[in-house]
Amino acid sequence: MTEELQEITLTVNGRRHVLAVQPRRLLVDVLRDDLGLPGTHIGCEHGVCGTCTVLLDDASVRACITLAVQADGRSVRTVEGLADGMRLHPLQEEFWDKQGLQCGYCTPGMLMRAVEILEQVPDPTPDQVREGIASNLCRCTGYQYIVEAVLAAAPRMRSENPWDPTVPTEAKA
Amino acid sequence: MTGTGYVGRAVRRREDPRLLAGRGRYVDDVTEPRQAYVAFVRSPVASARIARIDTSAARSAPDVLAVLTADDLAGHCSGWRGLLSWPGMVAGEQTALATGVVRHVGEPVALVVATGRGPAEDAAELVEVDYEERPAVLDPVAALEPGSPLVHEELGTNLCFASPFGSGDVDAAFAGADTVVDVTVRTGRHTAVALETRGILAAFDRDERTLTVRISTQAPQMLQTLYARLLGLPENSVRVITEHVGGAFGMKAFVYPDEIAVAAAAMLLDRPLKWTQDRYEAMQSDTQARDERVTASLALTADGRILGLRSQVVSDAGAWSMYPRGCVTEGVQVATIMPGPYRVPAVAADLRVVYTNKAPLAVYRAVGHPPAILVMELLMDEAARALGLAPDEVRRRNLVRPEDLPYTSATGNVYDSGSHLESLERAVALLGPDGLEERRRDAAARGRLLGVGLAAFVELSAPGAMFYGAKGAPITAHDQVEVTLQPDGSVTVLLGTPGQGQGLHTTAAQVVADGLGVPLEAVRVVSGDTGVVPHGSGVWASRSAVVSAGAAHAAAVEVRGRVLALAGHLLEADPADLELSEGVVGVRGVPGTRVPVHEIAAVAYWGTHRLPPDLEVGLGAVGSYAGPPYTFNNGTHVAVVEVERATGLVRVVDYVVVEDCGVLINPDIVDGQIRGGVAQGLGGALLEQVVHDPNGQPQTSTMLDYLVPTAYDVPDIRIEHIQTPAPTTTLGTKGVGEAGTAGAPAAVHCAVNDALARAGAGGVFRQPIRPEDVLDALDRAPASR
Numbered sequence: 001m002t003e004e005l006q007e008i009t010l011t012v013n014g015r016r017h018v019l020a021v022q023p024r025r026l027l028v029d030v031l032r033d034d035l036g037l038p039g040t041h042i043g044c045e046h047g048v049c050g051t052c053t054v055l056l057d058d059a060s061v062r063a064c065i066t067l068a069v070q071a072d073g074r075s076v077r078t079v080e081g082l083a084d085g086m087r088l089h090p091l092q093e094e095f096w097d098k099q100g101l102q103c104g105y106c107t108p109g110m111l112m113r114a115v116e117i118l119e120q121v122p123d124p125t126p127d128q129v130r131e132g133i134a135s136n137l138c139r140c141t142g143y144q145y146i147v148e149a150v151l152a153a154a155p156r157m158r159s160e161n162p163w164d165p166t167v168p169t170e171a172k173a
Numbered sequence: 174m175t176g177t178g179y180v181g182r183a184v185r186r187r188e189d190p191r192l193l194a195g196r197g198r199y200v201d202d203v204t205e206p207r208q209a210y211v212a213f214v215r216s217p218v219a220s221a222r223i224a225r226i227d228t229s230a231a232r233s234a235p236d237v238l239a240v241l242t243a244d245d246l247a248g249h250c251s252g253w254r255g256l257l258s259w260p261g262m263v264a265g266e267q268t269a270l271a272t273g274v275v276r277h278v279g280e281p282v283a284l285v286v287a288t289g290r291g292p293a294e295d296a297a298e299l300v301e302v303d304y305e306e307r308p309a310v311l312d313p314v315a316a317l318e319p320g321s322p323l324v325h326e327e328l329g330t331n332l333c334f335a336s337p338f339g340s341g342d343v344d345a346a347f348a349g350a351d352t353v354v355d356v357t358v359r360t361g362r363h364t365a366v367a368l369e370t371r372g373i374l375a376a377f378d379r380d381e382r383t384l385t386v387r388i389s390t391q392a393p394q395m396l397q398t399l400y401a402r403l404l405g406l407p408e409n410s411v412r413v414i415t416e417h418v419g420g421a422f423g424m425k426a427f428v429y430p431d432e433i434a435v436a437a438a439a440m441l442l443d444r445p446l447k448w449t450q451d452r453y454e455a456m457q458s459d460t461q462a463r464d465e466r467v468t469a470s471l472a473l474t475a476d477g478r479i480l481g482l483r484s485q486v487v488s489d490a491g492a493w494s495m496y497p498r499g500c501v502t503e504g505v506q507v508a509t510i511m512p513g514p515y516r517v518p519a520v521a522a523d524l525r526v527v528y529t530n531k532a533p534l535a536v537y538r539a540v541g542h543p544p545a546i547l548v549m550e551l552l553m554d555e556a557a558r559a560l561g562l563a564p565d566e567v568r569r570r571n572l573v574r575p576e577d578l579p580y581t582s583a584t585g586n587v588y589d590s591g592s593h594l595e596s597l598e599r600a601v602a603l604l605g606p607d608g609l610e611e612r613r614r615d616a617a618a619r620g621r622l623l624g625v626g627l628a629a630f631v632e633l634s635a636p637g638a639m640f641y642g643a644k645g646a647p648i649t650a651h652d653q654v655e656v657t658l659q660p661d662g663s664v665t666v667l668l669g670t671p672g673q674g675q676g677l678h679t680t681a682a683q684v685v686a687d688g689l690g691v692p693l694e695a696v697r698v699v700s701g702d703t704g705v706v707p708h709g710s711g712v713w714a715s716r717s718a719v720v721s722a723g724a725a726h727a728a729a730v731e732v733r734g735r736v737l738a739l740a741g742h743l744l745e746a747d748p749a750d751l752e753l754s755e756g757v758v759g760v761r762g763v764p765g766t767r768v769p770v771h772e773i774a775a776v777a778y779w780g781t782h783r784l785p786p787d788l789e790v791g792l793g794a795v796g797s798y799a800g801p802p803y804t805f806n807n808g809t810h811v812a813v814v815e816v817e818r819a820t821g822l823v824r825v826v827d828y829v830v831v832e833d834c835g836v837l838i839n840p841d842i843v844d845g846q847i848r849g850g851v852a853q854g855l856g857g858a859l860l861e862q863v864v865h866d867p868n869g870q871p872q873t874s875t876m877l878d879y880l881v882p883t884a885y886d887v888p889d890i891r892i893e894h895i896q897t898p899a900p901t902t903t904l905g906t907k908g909v910g911e912a913g914t915a916g917a918p919a920a921v922h923c924a925v926n927d928a929l930a931r932a933g934a935g936g937v938f939r940q941p942i943r944p945e946d947v948l949d950a951l952d953r954a955p956a957s958r
Contacts, residue, residue: 039194040195041419042449099186101189105369133884134883137876143883143887
């Protein structure tokens with residue numbers, strides 16, 4: 001079953017990687033095992049639960065049913081690319097503040113899906129957020145706090161002073 | 174605890190920044206040098222004798238290191254029986270890999286070790302197994318008929334356990350009743366669907382003869398004891414590491430055959446081995462739950478007072494009694510929790526737990542409560558209809574009242590405190606009954622039937638040592654927490670229980686900061702390594718806010734006492750006159766004397782020459798919890814649903830929870846537990862069911878087939894708290910992790926039946942309530958209505 005390796009170029013969180021992969025290798029395995037980015041988790045391996053969601057050229061894909069060779073020459077964003085060092089992205093901060101996570105396993109995929117929603121619809125209604133994240137399963141939270149977190153992050157992401165990691169935000173109570 | 178400290182405050186969870194950054198450490202995220210990968214060969218049939226296994230093709234496949242079967246592990250891993258000392262309970266002997274017989278689809282038969290996961294899975298397909306199929310036993314009632322095929326021939330029966338429960342003269346209650354109502358209810362077979370599948374990374378150090386197991390589990394210390402026992406190692410040579418766990422819900426509280434097979438293979442092959450379960454394996458081999466067939470009747474007076482309750486419960490245990498908790502807890506709780514928050518003077522429950530050729534049934538969030546509460550609440554609604562009373566009124570007339578407390582149920586459960594009636598009144602008020610008629614008309618204009626469902630419940634939480642331990646399982650309640658004040662005034666907390674997202678590091682820090690008298694930021698919490706932390710029984714049964722927090726408080730108070738004794742010497746004051754708060758020692762009533770706690774601690778570590786020889790200088794203490802046999806939280810849920818007449822689809826449009834879990838350590842964390850719990854209960858009511866074909870093949874082996882709630886299915890939930898402190902627990906806490914899941918299936922179900930009744934249709938008495946069940950009920954309604 002050993003197959004010939006194929007050379008691909010992936011730009012992941014802004015960094016370019018040239019890799020040799022088996023054509024059958026999944027994008028999620030290449031991210032986790034070859035590039036050492038285990039923040040993208042695997043939930044169902046058949047494209048249903050959304051846990052492995054990453055952005056491929058700014059559109060969400062399920063990395064568990066995407067072949068790495070399909071991402072050749074393209075740009076991938078993962079949860080590891082959201083924060084700037086210790087400074088969290090507004091979505092990460094609002095998920096923290098609103099308790100949009102418990103076990104944290106669905107969280108990276110949920111965050112990347114939320115990034116896509118807010119990039120496409122910068123000022124969403126609660127229903128748009130609820131329907132938007134229905135693509136991703138969470139077994140812990142019951143979703144309400146996730147919806148609240150995404151809604152709270154929206155104005156921060158579309159503000160005229162876009163999120164700047166060098167400016168500290170006010171510490172929360 | 175007063176309200177001035179950290180307990181009671183919604184501080185942000187300290188666990189979260191790492192998880193939000195994608196820097197959690199779940200089992201599959203960690204890799205060992207020399208690590209190889211395991212893939213399993215699993216039974217494709219529900220019942221068969223294994224006639225032959227040929228591993229030769231797999232052994233010679235590329236990158237394969239070994240192929241092991243039961244014969245290879247014999248002598249390296251003992252077998253076990255999932256027995257508890259319930260009178261008459263029987264269980265077959267189980268081995269890590271199936272020995273001679275397979276009893277459910279997905280049972281592990283052989284394992285393949287290769288240098289990569291892909292080659293291991295490829296080679297697993299080359300293992301040839303000849304199965305001599307037998308008729309599968311699938312219906313637990315038919316399984317008790319004479320002549321039924323047997324799941325375990327050695328037992329001579331499919332009956333795992335049978336027992337009556339209850340007390341009081343039930344025959345007299347029914348003979349004297351003005352009204353008797355009855356229901357026959359079937360609940361769906363669930364599985365937990367933790368988003369992180371099970372997994373293990375096992376490494377054996379052949380020189381030290383130590384086994385290190387990194388595993389996704391709820392009960393690391395229990396696994397340490399049992400792995401040591403089954404693998405023939407001293408307990409001090411087994412270390413279980415559990416960092417982050419991506420959901421568990423009761424399903425990860427066992428010795429699983431596949432997991433211990435990996436550990437045994439790692440020892441045998443002298444090579445670190447990783448196995449990460451895939452979802453297909455999870456749907457076949459994770460524990461399942463809730464599959465109950467219940468017939469129950471309720472005897473009442475003409476004015477709606479309950480006289481007695483009868484029930485027959487048949488619990489479908491699947492093929493194995495899981496080790497070590499066994500398979501009967503679910504059924505026992507269905508039988509004994511059923512009277513719930515109501516005054517039921519006489520109860521006669523008859524439980525039978527039956528083996529079938531399915532994946533094992535075991536504990537799952539709110540063990541047994543959802544079917545028990547569902548049956549009781551359906552009976553209450555039937556009684557309301559029979560007597561012409563409003564659903565809340567018939568409940569009001571029967572709920573335990575403050576003057577009844579402490580109340581002992583006819584099944585022997587003691588409710589130490591609570592707000593059973595008040596929670597109902599507050600939930601009805603929070604729903605806003607005045608607006609309901611308008612909401613009904615609005616729904617009707619959109620072709621939908623509005624229904625309202627009530628569920629008043631109690632939830633048994635924080636069970637003590639008698640629950641499992643006294644019945645022979647290594648599961649106890651005396652969890653321990655170690656608190657150490659460091660020389661610089663910082664505090665280290667070693668927590669026996671790691672948790673799976675319940676925020677236990679945060680709540681432990683809150684409890685210790687208050688109990689010791691230091692700022693929250695000074696406290697660092699460590700858990701997840703049995704080589705480091707003290708004893709604990711794991712995270713299950715809504716216990717951590719009681720048991721773990723109680724132990725943390727005990728340790729903190731002990732250290733505080735030692736600090737004050739030292740300070741008394743150094744300040745030449747009576748320790749009884751000293752106080753320690755926010756990291757500063759002061760003399761009561763003397764404003765000028767304030768000494769930072771680090772100055773005291775520094776003396777205890779490095780300046781002991783300043784102390785008399787008989788003074789205790791150690792500033793670390795292990796606290797343990799020794800509480801009551803259990804406590805109970807209580808509450809009332811109200812669900813509002815809309816049933817679409819044309820399609821039978823049900824949507825939950827409003828949801829109210831009034832919960833009394835005693836003292837709240839962190840209100841946000843409590844609300845998170847309730848919301849997530851309700852979502853899981855809603856899934857049980859409307860979506861979730863493991864389905865088998867007539868040969869025992871699971872038909873729900875992907876997440877496309879087994880439906881769990883999405884954001885679109887779960888409404889916003891309105892929550893109010895009543896805080897009746899538990900009189901018997903350290904902090905007055907009662908635990909809450911399962912309360913949402915306990916009440917929701919009944920509230921949602923009663924709401925659907927209310928909507929149907931308003932259209933003149935009879936109710937549905939199975940879960941999940943599928944659209945076709947709703948349409949059937951509507952079709953059967955008399956046209957005149």
